[in-house]
Amino acid sequence: MRVAAVAGPLALLLAACGGTSGSTGHASGPSGDPVSGGVLRAVLVSEPHNLDPAILQNNNRGQALLGNALYGTLLTNDPETGEVSGDMAEGFTTSDSGKTFVLTLRAGLKFSDGTPLDAAAVKYNWDRLKDPTLGSNSIQDASLIASTEVEDGTTLKVTLTRPTPRFGGNVILSSLDWIASPAVLKNGAQAFDADPVGAGPFALKDWTRGGALSLTRNPSYWNAPKPYLDGIDITFSSKADQRFNSLQAGGADVSMIEDWGVVAKARTAGLQVDVEPVGGGQYIALNQARAPFDDLAARQAVSAALDLDALNLAINQGNGEVADTFFPKSSPLYNDIKLHSYDKAKAQQMFDQLAAAGKPVSFTFTTFQGSEKIAEAVQAQLSRYKNVTVEVEVAEWADTGRILGKHDFDATVAAVTFQDPDPAVARAFLSTSPRNSVGIDDGRLDDALKAGSSTAAGDARKDVYTTAVQRLVELVPGIFYQREPLVAVAGTKVGGLDLYGTGSLLADGLWLSK
Known part of the structure; x- marks a missing residue:
């Protein structure tokens, strides 16, 4: 050889x-x-x-x-x-x-x-x-x-x-x-x-x-x-x-x-x-370990500012599957909690409030070769708002482990994809997980994810994952925009x-x- x-x-x-x-x-x-x-x-x-x-x-x-x-x-x-x-x-x-x-x-x-x-x-x-x-x-x-x-x-x-x-x-x-x-x-x-x-x-x-x-x-x-x-x-x-x-x-x-x-x-x-059926999806990961996304209001503002249907049109010509819920309807763990709400007026109000407090939202979106379209589409949508600026940086796919593992980003593309949520969801969002790239640390979420891992199938497991999804929506560690293809x-x-x-x-x- x-x-x-x-x-x-x-x-x-x-x-x-x-x-x-x-x-x-x-x-x-x-x-x-x-x-x-x-x-x-x-x-x-x-x-x-x-x-x-x-x-x-x-x-x-x-x-x-x-x-x-x-x-x-x-x-x-x-x-x-x-x-x-x-x-x-x-x-x-x-x-x-x-x-x-x-x-x-x-x-x-x-x-x-x-x-x-x-x-x-x-x-x-x-x-x-x-x-x-x-x-x-x-x-x-x-x-x-x-x-x-x-x-x-x-x-x-x-x-x-x-x-x-x-x-x-x-x-x-x-x-x-x-x-x-x-x-x-x-x-x-x-x-x-x-x-x-x-x-x-x-x-x-x-x-x-x-x-x-x-x-x-x-x-x-x-x-x-x-x-x-x-x-x-x-x-x-x-x-x-x-x-x-x-x-x-x-x-x-x-x-x-x-x-x-x-x-x-x-x-x-x-x-x-051939399409593999999965839950979860791709999301815009927001790094809570450093500004501006160590502030929940900044994460909420960017989330409210994005029109996911428009993103789908920009990056997939409208052919993608928007991740409206965490679990697909075919899953025994399905709940109807909506992962995202687009509210342009609310977003602008929050951007203005952050700027007035001396914290205008400015960040770099680190994307990877072949995934430039999502970063560029986010940049284009946010350019229509005041008091928010976005730069785009393109890295090699081979550097994903370093960038995510060392939390070396403001915003980036990530995914949590699964047939069963364990272990994928705990990998991404458990506070002690080495793959918790967004730096989320929430006791209620941790308890739910640990229970989901150890609980047998049935209503009890569905309940703990419903709690986990609710906390993810409230804390906005990322913005889920589509099922991962x-x-x-x-x-x-x-x-x-x-x-x-x-x-x-x-x-x-x-x-x-x-």
């Missing part, structure tokens, strides 16, 4: 993903049994800094396809129901309401170098994720683990810091799902990037930084006859329109599209379109699209018709 560095612009386009359950596609993929052979061309939103599974992000805008390809998955879930099931793990069970879990691996699992993937390897990876110096985006999930104990070669006992009955959800939403060879990780980042060793369906063939990354079939993959593909070639582009254009022109096979307007174009073009788009020759988690595409079942 070799890893080369190259200067110059990013190569062509596209983010990979897809799913079969709950599909709302415009066109269908190939019928019949999977066909072996061929190299799939995928384009991801952002190139990874390195190939350490702890650093890769297991979501639609991260490097989910790459992580699943190199390392496989311990667990997956049904994208419609959220039910967790085993993959490389036969089971992940609790008999004490989530105080402890037992992870049972399939017998005979091996890394691509022939060494065993056993319970000790999982222990090493999971314990390592808790190291704050590593900088993993999954540290919060790993930090719920108090201890791990190897019982035998295929069995790991996991004790949590607090009862978390749905901890399997934390695994599939994070890097806990990906296990790399401890021996190779210990060789250091540079050596690992040159030859990352996992137990996934593919292995690294070549990586030209700033260009393309090629994967080749792992012949010793545990779940034969998978993988069906000979390889996957991955390039990177932050622009959804460019990724769609590449698909439409036949220059790529599969993409994850995060723009509802582009999704509409894909449907019109007759491509496969977890949308896979692919050509009609691509088969085996299968999503889990939050837009994480499984690699082993993908195939291409001849």
Whole structure:
């Protein structure tokens, strides 16, 4: 294997993903049994800094396809129901309401170098994720683990810091799902990037930084006859329109599209379109750790000033789904609390009052490559008000972890997306969460989120999440403006699209018709 560095612009386009359950596609993929052979061309939103599974992000805008390809998955879930099931793990069970879990691996699992993937390897990876110096985006999930104990070669006992009955959800939403060879990780980042060793369906063939990354079939993959593909070639582009254009022109096979307007174009073009049903949504995160949004009145004023239907028109040509409520009507946790109210007169009055108190609202909206439209649309709407000014700053997607983790923003784009709200909502808004990027700290909200995590399904759980939603509306840590588009788009020759988690595409079942 070799890893080369190259200067110059990013190569062509596209983010990979897809799913079969709950599909709302415009066109269908190939019928019949999977066909072996061929190299799939995928384009991801952002190139990874390195190939350490702890650093890769297991979501639609991260490097989910790459992580699943190199390392496989311990667990997956049904994208419609959220039910967790085993993959490389036969089971992940609790008999004490989530105080402890037992992870049972399939017998005979091996890394691509022939060494065993056993319970000790999982222990090493999971314990390592808790190291704050590593900088993993999954540290919060790993930090719920108090201890791990190897019982035998295929069995790991996991004790949590607090009862978390749905901890399997934390695994599939994070890097806990990906296990790399401890021996190779210990060789250091540079050596690992040159030859990352996992137990996934593919292995690294070549990586030209700033260009393309090629994967080749792992012949010793545990779940034969998978993988069906000979390889996957991955390039990177932050622009959804460019990724769609590449698909439409036949220059790529599969993409994850995060723009509802582009999704509409894909449907019109007759491509496969697969939408994962989720609650929550994308929101404009308002940083309470510094001015101006350490003042509730400033947060309320900006929220009241924004017309979400106009935002939808500006960023999605009106094709997006505005997040009116926190839970979709299909959810057993649904309540009719409105997340947002547009009131132009109230907003101007509040801006004037803040200015009179010597606190005119002035802030920078930090957005990311490919998501400039939302920041520009907010800037345009607020320009019609007095006593509020907005600057726009564009950062790379690879910097999201640093910017959000260090609270290095005034306002930015963020998302809390889920089939089940636990653990996603607590990750985003629990006061002690490392992923609480907005700096919210509210005892009533904390109590509700903790209760939601530990309470069994039923009316009691619905009640505590209703309390949580009410506090979010009152405190305005962010302005929810749309459901997050977890949308896979692919050509009609691509088969085996299968999503889990939050837009994480499984690699082993993908195939291409001849």
